[in-house]
Amino acid sequence: MKKQIALLVSLFALTLFIGGWLTLPPGNADNVLSNPVQQDSERYSAVSPVAEAPETELPSEDLPSLPDELAETLSFVTLVVDSDGNLVPTPDLRQLFDMYLSALDEHPQEQVLGWLEQALSTQLAGHERALEQARDLLDRYIQYRLAAGELAENSQPSLTHEGFNLEVLRYRQQQLLALRSNHFEPAEAEAFFKLEEVQDRYTLEYLSVSHNENLSHEAKQQALAALDQTLPEEIRELRQRTTRHADVYEQVKSLREEGASAAEVYQARAQALGDDAAANLAELDKQRAGWKRRLQEFSEQKAQILNRGLPENAEARAIAQIIERDFSGTERLRVQALAPEL
Template structure:
């Protein structure tokens, strides 16, 4: 679910800028597509598996959700390498092993309407100066020509909610009558109104930065190792906190080894009884004794003079 939300967050409003990449409407009669080397449907999909999932509800009807849309988009990503009829035939072949006749028919009908919807977007002309809310509104109006309410909620519900959030956030940030503090307050309120799953998906990419800032604040206030662990466990979970603790120990050990090396290297450099060549040889021998080949690649960045 998190991966699907990440896909929608990355592709929602951005997709509206690429409508013209879609070909004009083409017949969707089945044809047998040729396989790429290695059994992949298209060369660009070599080494991948179909993205998304397909399933049925308890009633046996097709489950219409963002996972199904991701599956459609996975096959449609082969446009340019295969024709639409070939893509449709390959998708149908894939679904035949997963769905019974009624659900399969429903899936292919939905796919045909999804393609028609995307082609309709490709034919739209939207002025560059049109704001995001207007562009999203036009796209949503086009969708209603092809899908019923349940299908709209399943295929686009999360994307619509996030796009609405994005449009409102941009409007707040662009409002010259608001102070920086008021903008921050209103954006934070928008964040709180997002569904938990969408809010978590939005926060995921900035978690490392947020955690680093919280750790820095804790250390400035004299927080000890246990307080640091509790902070991490609360923000990223116990398993991640355990891994971070191990990384801290490894980093501390590495820094101690580098400090020892720098001290001994300095002693060699100050030994007036050795020639410059002998000093270089002694430092090289010291490095070889203390660090393996992989560690030696990292060493210059940590052991630069002084």
């Protein structure tokens, strides 16, 4: 099975990885994540997270240490088995798959597969049937993503000079639902895609109302307001938070253009989002400022190298040495991508 999964992941990494067909209209581009669904404690027994699970035999390959971003995922993802030892499909499981497979951008596929096998084996230690079911579901999930990527590449454009082509979008959604039906059992599809499908249906209706030339502006606003009420509470709350953050962003942008101090920016954020969020955003500001300063220093050093008239190979080596010295991990990839523009 591992060779089959490795082949699928190799192809998967070259295809369009989509999390949904539809692009929300400007101002409504909320990234809706399928939050874990509460399980009935009398029906299911939750398996402990990796950090608390008993030790189990890991894959025989010598694997590098798990990257921090994947280790962090394991701290809030919990897999579930029922009283008969069967795997219970949950949004957590899809989140685990997605987070690990996204690491293919930066790590070899054998490492990613090894880490994923390690996570499944440890979380499901003592539940061999559930572990085999998880491996099988992973296999089918990758095949589904491959098929979805091919469908996206071969579909007609959904955005034209006149706007969205709703017929194309509806057809794509029908095809995507058919793919899910072919690859997953109903309980699996519901756990993996329920909120995504709700959001997609909402977006299609939103676009349909917005582009209806027979409705007045007031009628459209009323219809869209009524449509919002059909969304699950968790999605409405997420949309409200996203809108609130967008408003604060514009407010802070205006304050800075007017020369506001860091304290004034903090106060504006705290009034709208609370002290914790304001403190986190202030720290993010510092990180971004530090990153910008480091890029500027790199750009200046690169310019000095280019002005020395060295042979092309020597220039490339000198620039690579600076990147190796001053940046680490994924930072190097980011700098290498930005280097031509700096």
